[in-house]
Amino acid sequence: MKITIGITDCGEKHPIYEQWVLCQNDNIRIIKLGYKENNLEEISQCNGVLLTGGEDVHPRFYNKPENLALCNPAFMDEQRDEFEWKVCEYVFAHKVPLLGICRGLQFANVFLGGTLIGDIPSIGKNNHSKYYEGKDRYHQIEVFPDTELAEITRVTTGEINSAHHQSVDVPADTLVVNALSEDGIVEGLEWKNPNGHSLTLVQWHPERIEDFQNPFNNRIREVFIQAAGGFSLEL
Template sequence: MKSVIKIGVTYTGSDEKHSNYVHWLKGNDAIEITTLSTLDSDLDAIKGFDGIVLSGGVDMHPEYYKNDVINYPNAPLHFDKKRDEFEMAVFKSTQQYQLPLLGVCRGMQLINCVLGGTLTQDIGATANAIHRFEEHDKAHGIHIVKGTLLSEITGVDRTITNSAHHQCIDVLGEGLTINCGSDDGIIEGVEWT
């Protein structure tokens, strides 16, 4: 009997973008995707999942990384503090139940902030020309740090990554290590130390 892999994915805030996550993750009928959102999710049910993905989306509210500036370059018109709080609770549940967790873009930044790290609110015009979404996602090269889990999984030193962000990790959260970065020095991935 074939077992089903259950993955929970937090809602991005956009049906179109969220459907991309579902499409990317659903490789076959052995994978069941459940959308996790502030509207209808039971955090106790997370213990029944095989893994969680914290998706990308709108910037976190700056108060969650101890910054009181809310009018910064490329700041969103509206923050979603309910989503921030919900995803922080999802993160804590993954730790409680020892579940695999993948944070994509905003998700990675949220993990970093929950662990005491900070963000650069906007990477600036030069870096935004390489990294920031403008009508479509961009792509750029990254180098992968030797000795990391990402290096072990990929078996390569360099590759290309999708890019659609204007913020980045500044101070690294407790227990994290950098596993890849862009040529212009921006942290593009982290993992547990």
Template sequence: MRKKIGISFTEAGFQNYWNWFSTAELAEDLELLELSFEKGNTKDIEQCDGFVLTGGIDVTPSISGGAEDYPHRPAAFSPERDEFERQIYEFAKTKRLPLLGVCRGMQYINIMEGGAVFDDIGAPENELHKKGELDKAHEIKVVEGSLLGEITGEDCGIVNSAHHQAVNPDRLGQNLMINAYAVSGKGIVEGLEYKDKTNSGFMIALQWHPERMKEKESNPFSQKIKKQFIQEVRNQFI
């Protein structure tokens, strides 16, 4: 039986995540499964051996005590998606299954662990990070000794950027640590992982979008992270 990677549905570029995993990489032993809050297929969560929490609209601010009105607020939130992805995260965490969080996914992991995000990072930072017609690009610094550094083999690099919210470093969630931050501006948090990994499954969370970055096939901040995530899924219950 093939192992399954569950990808949470997003209204923003879902196909990019799906296409990121090539047929050759999935081979004969892995397959993708769409987990959709719109379809409400919560029972399919239990079939999965690893998960991707995708990007998209802001998490409902009341969950973390954020402001109801702020710059670049979406026209509507999606509490149904918030609840659906909470179930994904809790299942992955309880079963110690591999988890990759992207953009909103990273921010929501921090929120679900009791942390918070900046409602809006402000005009100067939005010039560096918020998507226009194309993703922004900027340099990040990887924290020495982090799992992210071990996976990529890099201490810095260039990633893409398309967000107006960010993890508040003064309100990190329980057992989370920063593994990367932006070099320019105010040093936006660019990555998270579990601080104590001894009783936790594999988890890497990224503020950038590895599924659609330029040269994703060769950039270690896309390709090596995906490769490690796939390997972690394959290693489940061997």
């Protein structure tokens, strides 16, 4: 039986996530989850869920209306936010293995009660946005020893890509930071107290890292798919 992975709809970049997941092995089926597909019920078929990158999370979801002025009004989609909130309700209630990438990390943090920085340069930090469409920025990160992320990647330093202008401000109470950029921006979150729910949240885009030997690329996917393969769907 194939492993079914639900990947949230992020528009034109969605095929990049699909190809990245499918190159793990031939035993994977993809379901695109999104409000345009109107298929929330299909989440019950998923052995794992990938929350993709994309638009700014609307500040109303984390009660910081002052961040609205820092968001790009053309780069928000409250219908997507509302749909993915329901996705998270199911995922966390049923402990479906979850991989959150970029916005996906931010959204999971918000869902669990954390908050976001509305615009990184506005607080005096480095620019973490991409250089231009199709050209990600790259920078060094530090992974904290004795974390699940260090166990996954098997390294404590390295280079990742970067294409975001928002980031985690206050982590949810149930989460802990496991990696930081050189200027102190949160690059990864994991459970503070492991609870049997496979959860990997990364701020970078492993699906777009050009070096396939980079431990922040394929190892993220391998561990997620392994967890999904071990997840039994409820009858």
